[in-house]
Amino acid sequence: MAAELHVELVAADRQVWSGEATLVVARTTSGDIGVMPGHQPLLGVLESGPVTIRTSDGGTVVAAAHGGFISFADNKLSLLAEIAELSDEIDVQRAERALERAKEEADASAERRADVRLRAATSR
Amino acid sequence: MGAQLRVYKRRIRSVTATKKITKAMEMIAASRVVKAQRKVAASTPYATELTRAVTAVGTGSNTKHPLTTETENPTRAAVLLLTSDRGLAGAFNSNAIKAAEQLTERLEREGKQVDTYIVGRRGVAHYNFRERKIAESWTGFTDEPSYADAKTVAAPLIEAIEKDAADGGVDELHIVFTEFVSMMTQTALDARLLPLRLEEVAEEKPQGELLPLYDFEPSAEDVLDALLPRYVESRIYNALLQSAASKHAATRRAMKSATDNAGELINTLSRLANAARQAEITQEISEIVGGASALADATAGSDR
Numbered sequence: 249m250a251a252e253l254h255v256e257l258v259a260a261d262r263q264v265w266s267g268e269a270t271l272v273v274a275r276t277t278s279g280d281i282g283v284m285p286g287h288q289p290l291l292g293v294l295e296s297g298p299v300t301i302r303t304s305d306g307g308t309v310v311a312a313a314h315g316g317f318i319s320f321a322d323n324k325l326s327l328l329a330e331i332a333e334l335s336d337e338i339d340v341q342r343a344e345r346a347l348e349r350a351k352e353e354a355d356a357s358a359e360r361r362a363d364v365r366l367r368a369a370t371s372r
Numbered sequence: 373m374g375a376q377l378r379v380y381k382r383r384i385r386s387v388t389a390t391k392k393i394t395k396a397m398e399m400i401a402a403s404r405v406v407k408a409q410r411k412v413a414a415s416t417p418y419a420t421e422l423t424r425a426v427t428a429v430g431t432g433s434n435t436k437h438p439l440t441t442e443t444e445n446p447t448r449a450a451v452l453l454l455t456s457d458r459g460l461a462g463a464f465n466s467n468a469i470k471a472a473e474q475l476t477e478r479l480e481r482e483g484k485q486v487d488t489y490i491v492g493r494r495g496v497a498h499y500n501f502r503e504r505k506i507a508e509s510w511t512g513f514t515d516e517p518s519y520a521d522a523k524t525v526a527a528p529l530i531e532a533i534e535k536d537a538a539d540g541g542v543d544e545l546h547i548v549f550t551e552f553v554s555m556m557t558q559t560a561l562d563a564r565l566l567p568l569r570l571e572e573v574a575e576e577k578p579q580g581e582l583l584p585l586y587d588f589e590p591s592a593e594d595v596l597d598a599l600l601p602r603y604v605e606s607r608i609y610n611a612l613l614q615s616a617a618s619k620h621a622a623t624r625r626a627m628k629s630a631t632d633n634a635g636e637l638i639n640t641l642s643r644l645a646n647a648a649r650q651a652e653i654t655q656e657i658s659e660i661v662g663g664a665s666a667l668a669d670a671t672a673g674s675d676r
Contacts (some may be wrong), residue, residue, distance in 0.1 A: 256417065256421065258417040258418045258421055259418065260415065260418050260519040260605075260606065260609060261411065261414055261415050261418070261519050262414045262415075262519070263417045265415070267663065276589045277589075277590055277594070278589060278590040281589065286588050287429075289585060289586045289587060290586060290587045290588075290589060291425055291428055291429060291586045291587070291588050291589065291595055291597065292588070292589030292590070293590070293594060293595055293598045293599075295529070295587070296474075316602075317422075317425055317595075317598070317599065317602075318589075319421065319424065319425045321428070321586070324545060326421040326423055326424070326425075328421050328425070328602075330523075330602070330605075331519075334550065366382075370480075
């Protein structure tokens with residue numbers, strides 16, 4: 249069995265996902281970063297972006313995280329996001345509507361949020 | 373029905389109606405406490421992880437950040453007071469306000485100028501009535517605060533702390549809220565959010581756990597820059613949630629004693645009403661007996 253790391257994906261008001269994984273890919277301010285078991289302790293600032301978790305049973309969990317932090321130590325990885333949604337929780341139509349509305353209103357941050365949601369939802 | 377009896381009956385009816393209302397409010401508050409407690413529990417993982425991260429940066433690097441270093445001569449402080457929008461919660465609001473006033477007094481004794489920020493209509497009303505200055509206030513979400521509410525509250529505070537005291541900023545940030553200890557106990561307390569006391573943060577963690585040497589992405593300063601506002605927001609969010617839970621618990625308790633008192637009052641009034649009814653009956657009987665004997669006497673007299 250491959251080495252595993254324990255992942256906690258938490259949003260400000262709830263725990264979104266928790267479990268064992270073999271690889272976690274997230275987007276920090278300086279680029280995408282992949283964390284595998286045994287990585288050096290790490291603390292990074294996350295950008296709005298999809299987070300991909302390869303679970304130990306071979307599945308893949310994709311979540312949209314809007315801002316936050318990634319922290320890894322002792323084979324425990326925590327992803328802290330103010331808002332985080334799993335891809336299967338995302339309402340694609342709603343996100344599309346939000347994207348259009350954001351484009352009309354030229355609201356860059358809302359557009360980015362909606363875009364991230366859509367990308368996370370479609371990559372599942 | 374006699375006048376006395378009618379008055380008692382009317383009062384019993386009125387108290388019964390009040391009792392029904394307070395009973396309903398008690399039940400509503402009881403269910404809301406559970407909900408609020410669940411929200412506190414749900415926000416805990418984020419707060420713990422965030423505290424871990426802050427501790428990690430604070431102790432794992434020699435970064436100096438305005439938010440973690442104490443000013444030598446703090447001259448201005450901000451106090452955030454959390455109250456509720458609605459009363460009927462016993463001493464909940466007055467305890468929180470009292471705690472805030474004690475803290476303000478203490479800070480002023482230390483020679484600091486205090487800016488007061490208030491959440492909740494009760495606190496705002498208290499300060500307005502005494503014509504005290506409020507730097508900023510928020511109302512309307514104290515029953516069920518969301519993270520977005522915590523962010524709106526935190527934003528001006530973070531802005532103020534990042535400014536120099538000379539330009540209208542503050543050196544310290546204190547918060548006064550009601551801690552939810554249990555269903556029966558809630559205590560108003562004050563805490564200093566910023567500058568951060570790292571030792572204190574570190575103490576919240578289990579002892580004997582060595583902190584790993586972290587690799588910061590992109591840099592320790594940037595991480596701390598991004599981390600501390602989130603930390604403040606999360607602390608305020610937690611305080612808001614605890615205040616909400618405490619408020620509901622206080623309401624439940626206040627309404628329970630109101631219901632109990634109403635029940636007692638109804639008992640006393642029923643006894644009085646019974647006594648009045650008995651007195652009325654006794655009087656009626658004696659009137660009848662008296663009347664009958666008078667009549668008997670009169671007829672006995674006319675027979676002769």
